[in-house]
Amino acid sequence: MRNTQQRKTEWLNIQWKGGVMTHPVQQDGSSCGVIVVLMAREIMKAFPNVPILQFGTSRKEMANERKMMALQILKASVFDEAENCSMCSLKKPTGSVHRFINWIQCDTCERWYHEKCLGMAKEDLEQARANTWSCILCS
Ligand SMILES: [Zn+2]
Ligand SMILES: [Zn+2]
Structure with a gap:
């Protein structure tokens, strides 16, 4: 914005008004x-x-x-809540060489998780299996 030049005032004293522009589509x-x-x-x-x-x-x-x-x-989408891990979204955890993959299901939302992906301590996992367990999305 410039002020006065050659006795003309530009921009400064203009009162701007808001408006609504319509769109043809x-x-x-x-x-x-x-x-x-x-x-x-x-x-x-x-x-x-x-x-x-x-x-x-x-x-x-x-x-x-x-x-x-x-x-x-x-x-x-390739993600299937009933068959894919809700943590890594895969059927098999990456780097898995085990023939048997351990899973745990949330008792609240029924999503599945690889035990490996949860990174839980063995004792916590055993307790989760024995009792009801709620996943990180539910607890
Ligand atoms: Zn996983
Ligand atoms: Zn859950």
């Missing part, structure tokens, strides 16, 4: 990410041609797209 203040993903999807589908971008952007349509994307991501 996005109808709310939070769906830009969803729209970008939808645009990217259409571009990939049409490649190398120029895509025709046609999708609804109402609150209801954006909410539905969010839900569909979340389901698609979860479906494509």
Whole structure:
């Protein structure tokens, strides 16, 4: 901001006002990410041609797209709570040469953990096995 030069005052005395800019596609203040993903999807589908971008952007349509994307991501995920360790996300702990892998299941959330990944003392593990045990996410 400069003050007066050649008897003209610039910027300094302007009263700025806040405003709302409307967007021709996005109808709310939070769906830009969803729209970008939808645009990217259409571009990939049409490649190398120029895509025709046609999708609804109402609150209801954006909410539905969010839900569909979340389901698609979860479906494509290799993580399975019933078969993967909630600590390392693998079926077998890395560096495991043992034929038998010891697991422990949380009595609260029913997630599974490699004993190796928990790094618990042998006594604590035995106690956890004998009684009910809650994992770090639950306790
Ligand atoms: Zn693990
Ligand atoms: Zn748990």
